[in-house]
Amino acid sequence: MPDIPRPALHFTCSTWMNDPNGLLFHDGTWHLFFQTNPDGPDWGNLSWGHATSTDLVHWEEQPVALRVEPGELVFSGSAVADTANTAGFAGPGETALVAIYTSHHVPPSPRSGTQTQSLAYSLDGGTTWTRYPGNPVLDLGMQDFRDPKVFWWEADGAGHWVMATVDPPGRRVLLHTSPNLRDWTAASAFAPADPPGGIWECPDLFPLEADGETHWVLVVSVNPGGVAGGSGAAYVVGNFDGTTFTATGDFGWLDFGRDHYAPVSFSGVPEGRRLMVGWASNWDYAAAAPPTSWRSAMSFVREIGLVTDDGVPRVVQRPVVPLDDPVLAVAELTAPVVPSGVSDVVVSTADGAARVVVTVDGDRRELRLDRRQSGVVDFHPAFPSVDVAPLPPGDEVDLTVIADGSLVEVFAAGGRVTMVAQVFPLAPLTEVHVVEQRTS
Numbered sequence: 001m002p003d004i005p006r007p008a009l010h011f012t013c014s015t016w017m018n019d020p021n022g023l024l025f026h027d028g029t030w031h032l033f034f035q036t037n038p039d040g041p042d043w044g045n046l047s048w049g050h051a052t053s054t055d056l057v058h059w060e061e062q063p064v065a066l067r068v069e070p071g072e073l074v075f076s077g078s079a080v081a082d083t084a085n086t087a088g089f090a091g092p093g094e095t096a097l098v099a100i101y102t103s104h105h106v107p108p109s110p111r112s113g114t115q116t117q118s119l120a121y122s123l124d125g126g127t128t129w130t131r132y133p134g135n136p137v138l139d140l141g142m143q144d145f146r147d148p149k150v151f152w153w154e155a156d157g158a159g160h161w162v163m164a165t166v167d168p169p170g171r172r173v174l175l176h177t178s179p180n181l182r183d184w185t186a187a188s189a190f191a192p193a194d195p196p197g198g199i200w201e202c203p204d205l206f207p208l209e210a211d212g213e214t215h216w217v218l219v220v221s222v223n224p225g226g227v228a229g230g231s232g233a234a235y236v237v238g239n240f241d242g243t244t245f246t247a248t249g250d251f252g253w254l255d256f257g258r259d260h261y262a263p264v265s266f267s268g269v270p271e272g273r274r275l276m277v278g279w280a281s282n283w284d285y286a287a288a289a290p291p292t293s294w295r296s297a298m299s300f301v302r303e304i305g306l307v308t309d310d311g312v313p314r315v316v317q318r319p320v321v322p323l324d325d326p327v328l329a330v331a332e333l334t335a336p337v338v339p340s341g342v343s344d345v346v347v348s349t350a351d352g353a354a355r356v357v358v359t360v361d362g363d364r365r366e367l368r369l370d371r372r373q374s375g376v377v378d379f380h381p382a383f384p385s386v387d388v389a390p391l392p393p394g395d396e397v398d399l400t401v402i403a404d405g406s407l408v409e410v411f412a413a414g415g416r417v418t419m420v421a422q423v424f425p426l427a428p429l430t431e432v433h434v435v436e437q438r439t440s
């Protein structure tokens with residue numbers, strides 16, 4: 001049997017992969033690290049794989065950056081360029097790239113059964129990495145405590161590093177601060193009264209402007225309890241003063257499909273752009289996914305913005321990929337959202353045997369993605385799904401559907417609504433048809 005067609009412009013690797021890690025732009029190169037099992041198709045031996053790009057579209061896999069060691073799995077985290085050499089890892093004329101990751105301790109580690117935060121640094125632009133001998137740099141003796149996202153915060157000429165981590169079962173984001181990445185002080189915890197989801201993982205916290213005002217966006221991935229079932233990512237907008245995040249609104253969903261988990265943003269991006277990548281899979285069925293020569297993909301890089309709808313700030317997203325690239329099958333249209341207005345975008349293999357149907361339904365004012373006939377669907381009961389997203393007010397909606405071999409991404413309503421779906425056809429999805437039934 002042929003293997004499932006591998007996406008061309010979505011990053012894939014040939015062994016197990018989950019979360020994006022350490023997203024970083026440095027010296028003209030985009031770095032994408034990721035959770036991987038370098039030795040096999042299944043979750044285990046967690047290490048940081050590595051890929052690089054010069055355009056955010058074409059990715060080249062590099063040697064594994066941080067390999068599992070006896071007693072320590074290398075779980076998710078982030079990376080920064082320590083340009084002021086606050087940690088002291090760099091010699092004269094050098095810049096250290098510093099990875100902040102979770103050490104998941106297993107036997108024979110004396111810390112077995114706990115998770116702590118650790119550092120590694122690279123003095124050659126991200127190719128080779130050295131673990132900091134003073135690890136761990138943050139140990140709260142907790143069994144579950146992970147996924148550090150570190151960024152530099154500055155106001156009035158003074159600044160410090162901020163680390164956001166999660167207490168997964170407590171559904172809390174913990175914030176710590178540091179002058180040097182090595183010594184961390186507890187700053188605050190964000191624990192909303194009505195938290196979404198099961199456990200929380202992979203937090204991110206960053207500023208975005210809307211209407212000339214700066215807001216802070218806190219992203220958390222939840223599993224289970226995502227909007228489409230299984231794992232998914234949520235966000236909430238608020239204020240951040242360098243130590244404490246305060247929500248000013250309610251949680252919303254970053255993506256309404258089933259396959260967008262652990263999205264985090266790049267650090268070191270010029271001109272204040274905020275770019276994120278998610279893992280295009282779902283913990284419900286990732287382990288059972290049919291491909292054999294590759295296991296899963298990352299989402300397209302997305303540029304994130306904020307708009308204000310009726311006074312409420314809301315995240316919008318657009319894909320950073322040239323839609324005219326000949327490897328993609330793309331539909332761009334404006335569809336009516338009025339009673340009896342139904343538009344379908346059908347993406348299929350050349351022989352029509354496998355298909356994904358994206359529907360704008362004006363009666364229900366919703367967008368649906370149906371992958372029940374998308375090829376191999378029977379490997380897990382949660383897979384053959386119809387995912388649904390509400391559409392914002394208005395009597396029409398812009399819609400972009402992008403198919404890349406076996407991955408479909410949908411962006412609608414000015415980027416307010418997005419959906420990622422991996423599918424498993426036996427030939428690539430190359431055909432796109434728009435079937436529109438307008439009301440008069």
Ligand code: FRU
Pocket residue numbers: 018019035046075076077102146147201202262
């Ligand atoms: C999220 C996650 C993280 C953890 C990593 C382990 O998908 O569970 O919380 O660091 O995967 O691979």
